[in-house]
Amino acid sequence: MKIGVLCIGDELLKGAVINTNLAYMGQKLLELGIIPELSLEVPDRPEDVVRGLDYVMSRADFIITSGGLGPTADDLTKPSIAEHLGYPLELCEEAAEAIKARWMNLKRGTLPFHFLNQAYVPKGCEVLMNGFGTAPGIYIATKEQDRFPGRKIVMLPGPPSELHPMFDNQVLPIIIRNMDVKIYSKLFHVSGVPESKVEEAMQPVIESTPELSVAYCAAPEFVKLFLSSHCEESVTSASAKVRGIFADSLLSDDSRTVAEEVVHLLGRAGHKLAMAESCTGGLISSLITDVPGASGVYLGSVISYANEVKAGTLGVKEETLRQYGAVSGQCAAEMLNGVCEKLGSDCGISVTGVAGPGGGTLEKPVGLVYIGVRYLERVQIIENHFRGSREQIRARTAAVALNTLRRFILGLR
């Protein structure tokens, strides 16, 4: 099966919205061993939609569109594509009822008439009900006598809060049902190992496992390692080898970020986290509190951007600030002690550094970051020299801090 993606919306080309839908679907498809052939972004104009669809259909047989299914005047995906494929639109009663019920629930008065446009669907299609918005999705498998035979087309609404659950619960099963060969796959998150080392370590596994396909994706916090094969045994045996090779560096199977893994591990261990952030300015706290249920394991943080806050709230000694400066291992250690004591925790992270672009000196250049990590009796202060932009330095700092804490909780060196 060759999958193509068509993303519809002026806002994507105007830069008002970043296309996160492609990345979301790409990740999920990769777990099935599928990489889309292409993705095309086009404006909301009907002629662009159908021209784009034609091009994607020329390169793929399973097409996923996102966007343009809503009730407003520029939502033209459904009528444009239905007309192009030669399907008349007809009212879907179930979708109409769902739209009315959802509107009633919002208590905003009479349903605007044009809202029911969303309930008109191509005749003979499968309607994908939308539990998180009003516009239903569409699934059409074109017939042999159709203008474009042998195509499968799924249309999804553009908002990620609607597209994500519909893709997971309704589209993935359709894709799996339509796959020519069953693909077995396994995703690992290898944290704290550079991509080149992961590739190197995988060479013997690849050589010794027949028909195994391996893909790597590097992110600041880990390398994603995907195994896939149409042979189940190849994936099973390679997975066992991966667990052996990267034992200490793998996130659990159900964690998708290191923050999620830390929340999970702390929950199991029954300890609570406190943080003192300077140059990351709340980023690590924000990553931890992105995880639903973080409140069970996270006490809070002191963002001590100014030296007065390092001294006043965290109790960093004036002497330390004077002698070593705010960006120093000594300061990171005192911030860590201070926040753990203040918040009554025996598990903590502290960060102080120069994220740039300004503020660097010859002695303390941009990218110099001290990270302190404590878990019960174990404490470590790490000096890091990160490269990159302000954003990259902050992201890498968060990755190292959270991964170090993860290793401490697991009792790893």
Add this chain to the structure above:
Amino acid sequence: MKIGVLCIGDELLKGAVINTNLAYMGQKLLELGIIPELSLEVPDRPEDVVRGLDYVMSRADFIITSGGLGPTADDLTKPSIAEHLGYPLELCEEAAEAIKARWMNLKRGTLPFHFLNQAYVPKGCEVLMNGFGTAPGIYIATKEQDRFPGRKIVMLPGPPSELHPMFDNQVLPIIIRNMDVKIYSKLFHVSGVPESKVEEAMQPVIESTPELSVAYCAAPEFVKLFLSSHCEESVTSASAKVRGIFADSLLSDDSRTVAEEVVHLLGRAGHKLAMAESCTGGLISSLITDVPGASGVYLGSVISYANEVKAGTLGVKEETLRQYGAVSGQCAAEMLNGVCEKLGSDCGISVTGVAGPGGGTLEKPVGLVYIGVRYLERVQIIENHFRGSREQIRARTAAVALNTLRRFILGLR
């Protein structure tokens, strides 16, 4: 001029990397009144690159590619496109010297031989030197006798830290030089006004201004309002009207986020900000510290996720937590007082609420958020009922908090 974008890289289709380059370039182009005709993402395979280029060239005459210019085996954009267009590659001495100098600077030993591949460029092209990485960019204007005449093609490296400055400093001037008609434009950020109200208020301006084109893009923190026209006077007069209509709601011309505006205004006023965040968990602090130079106006924050931290560090009364609960206007007010007193500030933000997906009750549902804002003598506690996912509720909370502070600093109601 019709612009088309071609983004090259398996990682985009695998979902390992979100395509932020398109959004970045789209925003900058919109300021010139240009919306790209399309954007296409393709894998790293040479046949996909040239097939994709052909399609984009069939729809646009100015093509920007991103990705695939680096030194590794899967960086095939340049040779594939050069061969396809019929240009031989030749060594660019200046680029080779820059690559060597950059490598020396990194102090990583001998330059790997394949790194110099990056210095081979299509004969007769303009080389766009890269100040932030090793791979130079390329600009080719095809000639009348060429296989594809009348095309302008710019190739840029994929990493945003390299693409952004090269696009701004090298590509935009080429585009402006090549524009058939000069387009005048103006971008406004209207904060705290819903998109539908912005559109409504703009109707009389549109009707009374000849040849004006208006575009809106809604984000959680503002609506972007773009005016453009080939008639300078139309943009000037419409801009004056916009400044009149939205006076209180416009960010300054040089601010691109509300956080940036707040940092700018506080710097001018000479006051320093402290924050107490609960359900946003560091997000607002992180937005403020995303702004380079935030250290001049930002003291720090207490992220009081746990009630013990609200009570212990911020001094919220046990009685308040017992009687009204942590999600209450009373608690927000005491958090605000507490953090301002603790950090010695007369400017502060406090947030407490239910971001979901769990933790909601009938009385305090998901989306109920209390925001406290103080600027000198003026204090306000706002009760909000936000809809959406955990992520959306957190983003909307940050937008309201920062916009309220912005209005306070400006002395607006």
